[in-house]
Amino acid sequence: MGLSNPATENRADEVTTVSSISPNWVTTRLDFLTNWARANSLWPMPFGTACCAIEYMATAASRFDIARFGMERQSFSPRQADVLICAGRLPFKLAPVIRRIWDQMPQPKWSISMGACASSGGIFDNYSMVQGIDTIIPVDVYVPGCPPRPEGLMYGIMLLQKKIKGETIADDMLREEKLVGPSGLFLPAERVDELSEPFGNSVHQTRSA
Amino acid sequence: MTSPSIPGLRAEFGPAVERVLVSCGDTIVYVTRDRSHDVLAWLKDAPGHQFNYLTDVTAVEYRDSELPLEVVYQLRSLSRKADIRVKVALDKRAPLQVRSVVDLWRGADWLEREVYDLFGITFTGHPDLRRILMWETYAEGYPLRKDFPLRGHFSRAEQTRQALAANPEAHYSLEELSIAEAFDELPPDMRQRLARGERGYLK
Numbered sequence A: 001m002g003l004s005n006p007a008t009e010n011r012a013d014e015v016t017t018v019s020s021i022s023p024n025w026v027t028t029r030l031d032f033l034t035n036w037a038r039a040n041s042l043w044p045m046p047f048g049t050a051c052c053a054i055e056y057m058a059t060a061a062s063r064f065d066i067a068r069f070g071m072e073r074q075s076f077s078p079r080q081a082d083v084l085i086c087a088g089r090l091p092f093k094l095a096p097v098i099r100r101i102w103d104q105m106p107q108p109k110w111s112i113s114m115g116a117c118a119s120s121g122g123i124f125d126n127y128s129m130v131q132g133i134d135t136i137i138p139v140d141v142y143v144p145g146c147p148p149r150p151e152g153l154m155y156g157i158m159l160l161q162k163k164i165k166g167e168t169i170a171d172d173m174l175r176e177e178k179l180v181g182p183s184g185l186f187l188p189a190e191r192v193d194e195l196s197e198p199f200g201n202s203v204h205q206t207r208s209a
Numbered sequence B: 001m002t003s004p005s006i007p008g009l010r011a012e013f014g015p016a017v018e019r020v021l022v023s024c025g026d027t028i029v030y031v032t033r034d035r036s037h038d039v040l041a042w043l044k045d046a047p048g049h050q051f052n053y054l055t056d057v058t059a060v061e062y063r064d065s066e067l068p069l070e071v072v073y074q075l076r077s078l079s080r081k082a083d084i085r086v087k088v089a090l091d092k093r094a095p096l097q098v099r100s101v102v103d104l105w106r107g108a109d110w111l112e113r114e115v116y117d118l119f120g121i122t123f124t125g126h127p128d129l130r131r132i133l134m135w136e137t138y139a140e141g142y143p144l145r146k147d148f149p150l151r152g153h154f155s156r157a158e159q160t161r162q163a164l165a166a167n168p169e170a171h172y173s174l175e176e177l178s179i180a181e182a183f184d185e186l187p188p189d190m191r192q193r194l195a196r197g198e199r200g201y202l203k
Helices: A025-039 A051-060 A092-104 A116-120 A150-165 A189-195 A200-204 B006-016 B036-045 B108-119 B156-165 B175-185 B188-195
Strands: A044-048 A083-087 A110-114 A141-143 B017-023 B026-031 B053-060 B069-077 B082-090 B097-099 B122-124
Touching: A025 A150, A044 A051, A044 A092, A051 A083, A051 A110, A051 A150, A083 A092, A092 B156, A110 A116, A110 A150, A141 A150, A189 B156, B006 B017, B006 B026, B006 B036, B026 B036, B036 B069, B036 B082, B036 B097, B053 B108, B082 B097, B108 B122
Parallel strands: A044 A083, A083 A110, A110 A141, B026 B082, B097 B122
Antiparallel strands: B017 B026, B053 B069, B069 B082
């Protein structure tokens, strides 16, 4: 075809693999159709653990109404869900729970990290809290805020839709399951430590061992 | 004003009542560890006192490492509408042990488990003393102790690894509901699994 693959082109950090399917008229039209359908019928799996869940409920209720974005059905079963919305802080005790829910969700699946605590641990830089759910599951969209207003979450949802509309079946890596590896982590240990680095005033806290 | 129960307490237990003070209108009684169960049983049942409701069991550790750890019992008499606070000081150089009051108030069960979980105080005679907030295989120690660093002892990667290795069903299985009273009747292999921190499945 003589065209470069847009999905694998700008990935300097990954090994470039020659895709078995090259983008052509058929695949791009198919991409357009499937992505349009997927982006506009995202069924959310609400994983509400804290005050962000209240804002999430407000987003789902009549005034803001995420049904307008095709999220009519709140999927309280991971088996029928497309997007995991972690609304609130995630304690270590819930880490295996959200990991299992993520593993139970069928492809294609995406996740939104809603709020400061889910994205970075927020104010809870302590012994019991996961410092960002991206150390547990892969995250597509981070929504900042404490908690984010419904407009913020809706903007995050629209960003996710935009991301979905840019996906292509020519990307071999797209639907790869990122599982917990033999090390017991899904990211390298150094990466987890790096992502969990303290910030703000909490840098003065020291670890004893 | 001190609680009207104090003269009766002193008459009954004498030197076991170490100290009485009033703080913000609440009477606080310090009792010795050896007699704490007797004092609490007496306060619960003695006519004219009847502190029949255990509001809370908790513990305090002070910044001054010389000061003892205190176990706090907040009692209320529902019939007399009166409160009293009983404290037991535990020397940190000795094993942190105090007698359980689950036989007096069933509601003390989870409260004592919480104190055990976060402070490491052993309640002797408790039917089912194990962690309640942290998961059972939690290995970093007792988080509310002053010598516990805010972020825990392990690195974040190690904490994440241990958390992901935990079995979520272990905490919320149906076994959980009846395990305390049924423990002795369980088959030995299940008892061993429970001792290792695994909860297992109902067959």
